[in-house]
Amino acid sequence: MGSHTPLRCPICDGELTHTAIRDIGGVTADLIWQVHAGECPVHGWFQAEVISRPPREIFPVTRPFGAARRMVVDGEELFSFSTVWNDVPALIKFSKVDPLDPQYWRVRRQAR
């Protein structure tokens, strides 16, 4: 059961259950446009949007494809989790990458 997605829990890096992928489809055939969602048994629902590139952010949501929710992590309010895709060199960013490559879906470690 569930769809195969590189999305993991941005807090505990655990595997998500009840994963789902909504294919929005593109204007052109080579555009990949999907929304991925999944539930961490401890931390709730998360989702990320893929538009031909790995997601820049993973959002906590109230339910799959639902509204964004606020989370408090270590006393800090968070509305989204930035992925390491933000830190990838431009050379890679503008080359043809697999948007579903899990290495780009990792969450940036929060600066302390």
Ligand SMILES: [Zn+2]
């Ligand atoms: Zn979790």
